[in-house]
Amino acid sequence: MAMLYWHWLVLGMLLAVAEIFLPSFTLLWFGAGAIAVGVVSWLLPLSLTAQLWIWVITSLSFTVAWFKLFKPLMADHTKAGLGRETAIGEVGQVIRLPLADGRGRVRFTTPLLGDDEWDFIIAADSAPLSLGDRAVVKEFSGNTLIVAALK
Structure with a gap:
């Protein structure tokens, strides 16, 4: 054939x-x-x-x-869809200092749980943060991160 x-x-x-x-x-x-x-x-x-x-x-x-x-x-290298525990310890940069409501804004180079910018509040045991400082995620409070200054 x-x-x-x-x-x-x-x-x-x-x-x-x-x-x-x-x-x-x-x-x-x-x-x-x-x-x-x-x-x-x-x-x-x-x-x-x-x-x-x-x-x-x-x-x-x-x-x-x-x-x-x-x-x-082509694999998705972000941590979108993973549990919040995977975000603990991630480091971002402060792009807006906390306002009157106590919330600032931090940006991550790799999206964290689907977003690269998050509202944050400063952890009680943290040193003060300045604009441009690097902050590490300690915990979550609802849809707000609790961060501390990176040592």
Whole structure:
């Protein structure tokens, strides 16, 4: 049986469409491999054995590249969605001193529980804070952080 280039292109598209129904995100790469074989066999006449080897190698290469190289780069490195305990000990910079209500504003370089700026109150055992000082999270009081000056 001879596989023409358009057979590979159709197979690749069918595999890519089938990915919609599967949560694994792997059929897409086998479809991409089939499309790659379709393009190569359009440019060069290849035997069925060579086409199958190219499909296997490109499909596995695409799959490994996705799971080992690209997917980890797309991971959410923020601490959004994690418990409040993970925020204890994080360090931010004071961007607004406490006002009359006793609350200031601190900014973190990495979002903390989904936000990079938080209201804060100064812990009782803390040294006074100035604008631009670094403050460490000691505890939570509702949606307000209790911070202390970083020593």
